[in-house]
Amino acid sequence: MDTQLAIQSRRSVKQFDPAHRLSEQEIESLISSAMLSPTAFNIQHWRFVLVRDAELRQGIRRVAWDQAQVTDASLLIVLCADLKAWQKQPERYWCNAPQAARDFLLPAIRQYYEGKPEVERDEAMRSCGMAAQTLMLTAKAMGYDSCPMDGFDFAEVGKLINLPSDHAIGLFVAVGKALQPAAPRGGQLSLEEVVVTDRFDSL
Structure with missing residues (x-):
């Protein structure tokens, strides 16, 4: 698909064929495509459970507002x-780069993140969002539908999947075969409302 x-x-589809x-x-x-999504400093910190x-x-599902797409x-x-x-071994992320690039990037990674x-967390959420969009577009190109989800108890889901203490959950993506088409778009803002040229107007 183009x-x-x-x-x-x-x-975003809510009703999937459970069979x-x-x-x-x-x-x-799907996952290989998502792994091509960009991350700051190429640290590839997404983990796909x-x-x-x-x-x-x-x-x-019990801690996700009983939403059917979970199951x-x-x-x-x-x-x-x-x-x-x-x-965690940041040299892995630039192992194929020229030595000059590695000499610059490895200290820069530490400077960017250490003590911050x-x-x-901001980078984690950005990276998860970009990977999620790649997943959903890849699914659509493969003839499937999807639904991004944040309607769940993050702490309880973390317990259920045994989330390590140094990890964070960004969102869910449900992928499958839709039972019925999505409802029409609820409303789309105009370009004039969402596009700002150079700077916002002064208050």
Whole structure:
């Protein structure tokens, strides 16, 4: 599917066929595409938790406002990020770069993140968001639909998936075969309302 068409036709679907399954090859293609999403300093701190266990899905649904897509989607992905990935062998992220680039980037990574928990978390959320969009557009190009989700108890889901203490959950992405088309768009703002040239007007 053309990229522009995938962007225009992607919608958040709530009703999925619970009997449909994605193949292992399709799942690998989805995640491999998401792993091409950008991250600051190339630290690739996203972690994709593929929730396959039916009982665990039910448990997550109970703390996710009983939303059916948690259990009915073919694939439920909990997008998480390792907040301390920048500390963990950062030379891995630039192992194929020229030595001059490595000599510059490795100290820069530490300078950017060290002692700045807000920066760690902000980068985690940005990275999860970009990976989620890549997942959803890839799913659409493959003929599937998706739903990004943040309507759940983050702390309880963290307990259920045994989230490490130095990780954070960004959002869920549910992927599967839609049972019915998404409802029409509820309302789209105009370009004039959302585009600012150079700077905002003074108050």
